[in-house]
Amino acid sequence: MQVISAFALAALLSPQVDGAQSAANGTVLQPMVPALDPSLLPTDPVVLDQLAGGPAKGAWGVSVQGGYPWFTLRALVGVGARLAPLFELETALGRRFTTSLGLSLAWVNRPYFRLSGEVLLGWLLQEGEISRRGPSGELRLRMAIPTRRVVPYLVLGTRHALLPSRTRIERESGTDTSWSVRHEWTPWGTLGIGIRISQQLGIDMAADYGWVDAPSSVAIPGAHLGLHFGGGR
Amino acid sequence: MKRALLTSPALFLLAQQGCVNDDILLYEVRVHGSVSASETGTLHLEFHHEQSFGSGALAHPLGEFDRRTVSAAQTPLSFDETILYPQQKGQGLIIYGWIDTDGDGVLCAPGKPSEPSGLFRVSSFPAHGVEVRLILDKRCAAVESLFP
Numbered sequence: 001m002q003v004i005s006a007f008a009l010a011a012l013l014s015p016q017v018d019g020a021q022s023a024a025n026g027t028v029l030q031p032m033v034p035a036l037d038p039s040l041l042p043t044d045p046v047v048l049d050q051l052a053g054g055p056a057k058g059a060w061g062v063s064v065q066g067g068y069p070w071f072t073l074r075a076l077v078g079v080g081a082r083l084a085p086l087f088e089l090e091t092a093l094g095r096r097f098t099t100s101l102g103l104s105l106a107w108v109n110r111p112y113f114r115l116s117g118e119v120l121l122g123w124l125l126q127e128g129e130i131s132r133r134g135p136s137g138e139l140r141l142r143m144a145i146p147t148r149r150v151v152p153y154l155v156l157g158t159r160h161a162l163l164p165s166r167t168r169i170e171r172e173s174g175t176d177t178s179w180s181v182r183h184e185w186t187p188w189g190t191l192g193i194g195i196r197i198s199q200q201l202g203i204d205m206a207a208d209y210g211w212v213d214a215p216s217s218v219a220i221p222g223a224h225l226g227l228h229f230g231g232g233r
Numbered sequence: 234m235k236r237a238l239l240t241s242p243a244l245f246l247l248a249q250q251g252c253v254n255d256d257i258l259l260y261e262v263r264v265h266g267s268v269s270a271s272e273t274g275t276l277h278l279e280f281h282h283e284q285s286f287g288s289g290a291l292a293h294p295l296g297e298f299d300r301r302t303v304s305a306a307q308t309p310l311s312f313d314e315t316i317l318y319p320q321q322k323g324q325g326l327i328i329y330g331w332i333d334t335d336g337d338g339v340l341c342a343p344g345k346p347s348e349p350s351g352l353f354r355v356s357s358f359p360a361h362g363v364e365v366r367l368i369l370d371k372r373c374a375a376v377e378s379l380f381p
Contacts, residue, residue, distance in 0.1 A: 134252055165255035169317060172261070172361040182254070 043233035047194040047202025050228040051153040052144035053116030054082040054106020058232040067224025069093045070208055082106035096126040098136055116142045124161045136161040151194035159186035186212045202228040259317040266365030268310035270349050274334040276305035280316050283325020294381045296323050305332055326355040329376040330367050341373035352379040
C-alpha cells in the first residue's frame with residue numbers, strides 16, 4: 001500500500017514526465033492535478049509556515065522582513081500538533097525595539113486555508129525624545145490562502161505595553177515613592193503576498209499598519225519586503 | 234558557567250535600561266503668607282519656576298506648574314497652600330497673584346475695572362516652608378510684565 005502511495009504521489013508531482021512519456025506513445029494526457037498543488041506537497045513550504053504560523057513538527061524557519069518603518073526578525077520551530085515556539089525581534093527605525101518570545105498554534109489547517117493564533121510576551125525599549133520601556137505582550141491572528149506559488153496573507157494583532165513611572169515626593173518628614181503604570185496600545189494589521197521559491201525559501205511583500213499608542217497618536221503606514229528560509233521539511 | 238555567560242548580558246542590558254519611564258521628583262512646599270491689596274474678591278495664585286528651561290542667554294524665565302484660587306472677601310488677606318514643586322522642570326520659585334474684583338475670572342478686560350496684581354520671588358527657596366508677603370500694587374499686570 002505504501003509503495004502504491006509513493007508511486008501515486010510521484011506521479012502527481014511529476015505530471016510533465018508522464019505527459020512526455022504519453023506523447024511518445026502517441027497519446028496526450030492532461031495532468032490529473034495542477035503541478036505542485038499545495039494540498040499534495042508532502043510538507044508545507046517555509047513561506048506559508050512563516051506567514052501563517054503553526055508549522056508541522058520539526059519544521060523550522062527564519063524570516064527577515066525589512067522596510068519602512070519596521071524591521072522584523074522572526075524564528076519558528078514546530079514541536080507537534082501545529083504548535084511552535086517563536087522568537088521575534090522587531091525594531092522601528094532602530095529607535096524602538098521589541099524582543100518577544102511566544103507560541104504559534106494553527107487552529108485551522110486546510111490545503112487552501114490556514115488560520116493560526118499567536119501569543120507573545122516580551123520587552124519594549126524605545127529611545128529618543130520620547131523614551132519608553134516596559135513589558136509588552138501581543139495577541140495575533142494570522143490567515144493565509146495558499147495557492148500554487150502565492151500565499152496571500154493577513155495579520156491582525158493587538159499589542160500592549162505597560163510603561164511604569166515613578167513619582168517621588170520629597171517631604172519634610174521623608175520621601176514618599178509611588179508607582180503608576182501607563183498602558184500603550186498598538187493595533188496592528190499587515191496585508192501581503194508571500195511567494196514560494198522552493199520548499200525551503202520564499203519571499204513576501206506587504207503593507208503594514210501599526211498604530212503605536214492608539215488612539216492618541218497618528219498611525220504611520222509602512223511596507224516591507226521579506227525573506228523566509230528554513231528546513232526540516 | 235555557560236548559563237551565567239548567557240544570562241549575564243541579558244541582566245546587564247536590563248539593569249542598564251531599567252523599567253522606569255517617567256521619574257518624577259516633587260518637592261513639597263508649604264506656602265503661607267499675607268496679601269496686601271486695596272480691594273477684595275477672589276485671590277488667584279500662580280506658582281512658577283523662576284527659570285523653567287535653557288541656560289545662560291537662552292534661559293527661559295517663568296514656567297507655571299500650579300495654580301490655586303482662594304476666597305479673599307475680607308481684609309487682611311492671607312493664604313496657606315501646600316504645593317508640589319517639580320524639581321526637574323526648572324529652578325527658583327515665583328508666586329504671582331491677582332484679585333478678581335468683578336468675578337469674571339479674567340484679569341482685567343475692556344470696559345471692566347482694573348484689577349490689582351503682584352509678584353513675589355521666594356529668595357529662601359528651596360525650603361519646605363516659605364513665608365510670602367504678596368503686595369498687589371500693580372494694575373492689570375500679567376506675570377510676564379512683572380518678571381524678569
